[in-house]
Amino acid sequence: MEIIKNFVDNIHNEAYKDLYLSPVIDAGTYVFLGGRREESLDGSWNFSVDMYDNCLRAKWFLEEKTNLEGQMVPLDYGFDDWEQIPVPAVWNLVKPEYFYYEGPAVYSRRFLFDRKVDGHVFLRFGAISYEARFFLNGIFLGVHRGGSTPFCVEVTTHLKEENRLIVIADNTRRQDQVPSENTDWFLYGGIYRSVSLFCVPDIYIKDMKVHLKDWEKKRVCVSMSLGGTSRFKGGEAVFSIPELNLEESVFVGSDGNAEMVFEVDSLSLWNLDSPKLYDVELTYRLHGTILDQVKDRIGFRSLKTKGNEILLNGKTxxxxxxxxxxxxxxxxxxxxxxxxxxxxxxxxxxxxxxxxxxxxxxxxxxxxxxxxxxxxxxxxxxxxxxxxxxxxxxxxxxxxxxxxxxxxxxxxxxxxxxxxxxxxxxxxxxxxxxxxxxxxxxxxxxxxxxxxxxxxxxxxxxxxxxxxxxxxxxxxxxxxxxxxxxxxxxxxxxxxxxxxxxxxxxxxxxxxxxxxxxxxxxxxxxxxxxxxxxxxxxxxxxxxxxxxxxxxxxxxxxxxxxxxxxxxxxxxxxxxxxxxxxxxxxxxxxxxxxxxxxxxxxxxx
Structure with missing residues (x-):
């Protein structure tokens, strides 16, 4: 194989993105957030458009200020000296120069994290348009695609007392994306929904789904799954509606999943004229000790079709x-x-x-x-x-x-x-x-x-x-x-x-x-x-x-x-x-x- 003696990676390597194709952050990484305490990372972030994608090409995220010989090298970026823009927001409305800009842009912010955590710490992004890559303290965390849905990425092992988070948001239109290149709405760019950190225990409730299975019998279905199950030791899930003095429990299977179905005679249904909501809780406990708990505010209603009709709680x-x-x-x-x-x-x-x-x-x-x-x-x-x-x-x-x-x-x-x-x-x-x-x-x-x-x-x-x-x-x-x-x-x-x-x-x-x-x-x-x-x-x-x-x-x-x-x-x-x-x-x-x-x-x- 020929060795190119004058090859300069950040100039000549057009396959530079191959290093950042995985891990993919997708629906499998999502963690149910209801009732958990979040630490907001909203506010002022340093920002710059990066139309040549140099943060990836030249690995700016490493913040290398010296070469292999230990000599100081010139820098083409200045994270802490860049202008500041708000998060969440779209960059298009920050100033006129950015109004029609489509392409990569770099966000950076510092934050402190001085708590000792016995469990897992996640970053949660409400949405970033469209393709996003994340670096924490120089470590590549993953890539997420899709400009309108939330996602979570675990950062437990990469956190320090003082941290730098870098996000590359890229709203370039591409043929193979969803949507594709041609739409009839404005393609806004940026971190336009909230960013936060949250902590969960070693074994935690990853998901909770609740719906009304039968409106006539007022039969409720609750399903859940656990995360961090590598050290799973059994236990039970307890679902409660305090307002109704209701509590139902089920043993959690060896795969960390559980489902319970039960009738609630006193349940008032959610409808258009009276959108009744209940505070609900799901607790995971082992040998009587509560390990994790999540909460939500939920309405119970039934939805079906019959011929040409749409039925809400049995009524057209x-x-x-x-x-x-x-x-x-x-x-x-x-x-x-x-x-x-x-x-x-x-x-x-x-x-x-x-x-x-x-x-x-x-x-x-x-x-x-x-x-x-x-x-x-x-x-x-x-x-x-x-x-x-x-x-x-x-x-x-x-x-x-x-x-x-x-x-x-x-x-x-x-x-x-x-x-x-x-x-x-x-x-x-x-x-x-x-x-x-x-x-x-x-x-x-x-x-x-x-x-x-x-x-x-x-x-x-x-x-x-x-x-x-x-x-x-x-x-x-x-x-x-x-x-x-x-x-x-x-x-x-x-x-x-x-x-x-x-x-x-x-x-x-x-x-x-x-x-x-x-x-x-x-x-x-x-x-x-x-x-x-x-x-x-x-x-x-x-x-x-x-x-x-x-x-x-x-x-x-x-x-x-x-x-x-x-x-x-x-x-x-x-x-x-x-x-x-x-x-x-x-x-x-x-x-x-x-x-x-x-x-x-x-x-x-």
């Missing part, structure tokens, strides 16, 4: 919905609880009981607040438009994002639908890919409904998709009156389709710009035209009995680089409310009145 429910992106003008994708409450308030004002969280997992705050306020949620992963359906690596990525989402939100009563894709072409590769996702969702959680926002059969004009046999609810995206102005097609589709499952109109709508032309004529995409399209759509929905929900696109106008028309100016303006969330468009009232009619009809049935 019509999903009075709206779509929502994770974005505010001030915070971008790093939305606050106040942003979420504001969105909920506006949806409630429109008489909504249902929100489709498009097109990726939103912050866990959304489902927690929806539990409290009595909203139903559709949650999805960004298998959006075209992705590399034939690529096994892409499928692994999608499955992991779906599993991480389900693991995070399994206990949320508000979440009723897992969606595995949006507007994907009906190819053989796509069918096999999304069938695998549907099966993954079913294996992870058989207590909820599975859907996908599908395209119509535009040739035969009917609702048809091979994926339907693997779904519980058919999502139907249609823009008749807008992208296709011919309403007759929609009339034919709705009349000719004979689905044996509930159908949710998961998207419809049109641009809504507050203007007319100088001649006084209505411009294409005006708010007046948007209102007319909504009125015609609603009249058709009223006549179609198998439609069990409608979800207009979208609640608020939002940023997207795909929309550069004279009226759009970098925004998708299909919102029923302006991007600043202050002005309702006329179509807002159309949906508000329609949903009010639905409520009256339900009350008189």
């Amino acid at each position: 429910v019509f999903l009075r919905g709206v779509c929502l992106h994770e974005e505010s003008e001030e915070h971008g994708k790093a939305v606050t609880k106040e942003d979420i409450r504001q969105a909920f308030s506006k949806a409630r004002e429109m008489n909504c009981n249902f929100i489709r969280l498009a097109h990726y997992p939103h912050t866990e705050w959304v489902s927690q607040l929806a539990d409290e306020e009595g909203f139903l949620l559709w949650e999805e992963i960004p298998v959006y438009w075209w992705i590399d359906f034939a690529n096994e690596k892409t499928l692994v990525d999608a499955k992991n994002q779906l599993t991480e989402l389900i693991t995070r939100d399994y206990n949320r009563a508000s979440v009723i639908i897992w969606s595995v894709g949006n507007e994907n072409p009906d190819t053989d590769e796509r069918y096999h890919f999304m069938r695998e996702l549907a099966q993954t969702a079913r294996a992870c959680d058989d207590s909820r409904l599975i859907s996908a926002a599908c395209l119509v059969d535009a040739v035969n004009l009917r609702i048809a998709d091979r994926l339907e046999e693997h779904l519980d609810v058919i999502g139907f995206n249609e823009y008749y009156g807008w992208y296709d102005p011919d309403y007759e097609k929609l009339i034919t589709i709705l009349e000719e389709s004979k689905p044996d499952k509930p159908v949710v109109i998961s998207e419809f709508g049109a641009d809504g710009y507050i203007s007319t032309s100088q001649s006084g004529n209505q411009v294409r995409g005006s708010e007046e035209e948007q209102k007319e399209i909504y009125e015609k759509q609603v009249e058709l929905f009223k006549k179609t009995s198998y439609i069990q929900g409608t979800v207009p696109w979208i609640l608020f106008d939002y940023r997207t680089p795909k929309r550069l028309g004279v009226y759009q100016k970098g925004y998708n303006i299909k919102g029923l409310v302006s991007a600043d969330r202050k002005r309702e468009k006329p179509a807002f009232s159309v949906m508000k009145n329609f949903y009010e009619e639905v409520i009256i009809d339900e009350q008189t049935d």
Whole structure:
């Protein structure tokens, strides 16, 4: 083998990332956090864009200031001298120079850790866009892919009293990622959800899943698993609901897993009018000694389909919905609880009981607040438009994002639908890919409904998709009156389709710009035209009995680089409310009145 005498690794080695492909941080590393004490690492971090990926190429994370001969070498970085930006936040809104930046960027912060730990210490990231690599005190901890789901990485053996944490966040669009290169939303970058440290004992509760198995008999199912089981010695799991003076226990198997099913006669069910939540506890103990305990706040409700109906606690429910992106003008994708409450308030004002969280997992705050306020949620992963359906690596990525989402939100009563894709072409590769996702969702959680926002059969004009046999609810995206102005097609589709499952109109709508032309004529995409399209759509929905929900696109106008028309100016303006969330468009009232009619009809049935 030829030895290249003038080879300089950080200049000539284009396979530099091969050193950082594993370990992969995925759903298998996730630890249930409920009730545990966290040490926040939010705040000011040192930051720099790194468009040539030099932190990896030149191994800046090692902070080597001398060469092999012990001589001082020049440095091309200065972690502690870089500018400081907030975490959580998106870098795009920190200053104008970063607005459209896509690529690697380096975050660094120092922190102290002076406690002696008899167990395990984990770092938890709420989300990083999109691919992230982590270094603690110069040690590579792993790589995580997927820009919207939380993950945990153990750092026990690498902690010192004084520590440096480096995160390389890379939101480069790639063909084999989920989503792929082409989307219709703004690609924000950065560590945009919270970062924390937490400690668990040597043997700890890794996961707790709770759901109502039978609403009539009020039968509850609790499953759990242990982590750190290399020294597992048996023991029991005890589940309790203090408010009901309930306590149930089960022996934990040799594999560290356990499940218990029991009836709770006094249980009040979670529903839209009375979103009852209970504080619950799960304790793991050995010989009477408590080794670990986790807590959660949970609502108990049942969800099924019957023919074309969706049943919540045995009663038919019509999903009075709206779509929502994770974005505010001030915070971008790093939305606050106040942003979420504001969105909920506006949806409630429109008489909504249902929100489709498009097109990726939103912050866990959304489902927690929806539990409290009595909203139903559709949650999805960004298998959006075209992705590399034939690529096994892409499928692994999608499955992991779906599993991480389900693991995070399994206990949320508000979440009723897992969606595995949006507007994907009906190819053989796509069918096999999304069938695998549907099966993954079913294996992870058989207590909820599975859907996908599908395209119509535009040739035969009917609702048809091979994926339907693997779904519980058919999502139907249609823009008749807008992208296709011919309403007759929609009339034919709705009349000719004979689905044996509930159908949710998961998207419809049109641009809504507050203007007319100088001649006084209505411009294409005006708010007046948007209102007319909504009125015609609603009249058709009223006549179609198998439609069990409608979800207009979208609640608020939002940023997207795909929309550069004279009226759009970098925004998708299909919102029923302006991007600043202050002005309702006329179509807002159309949906508000329609949903009010639905409520009256339900009350008189």
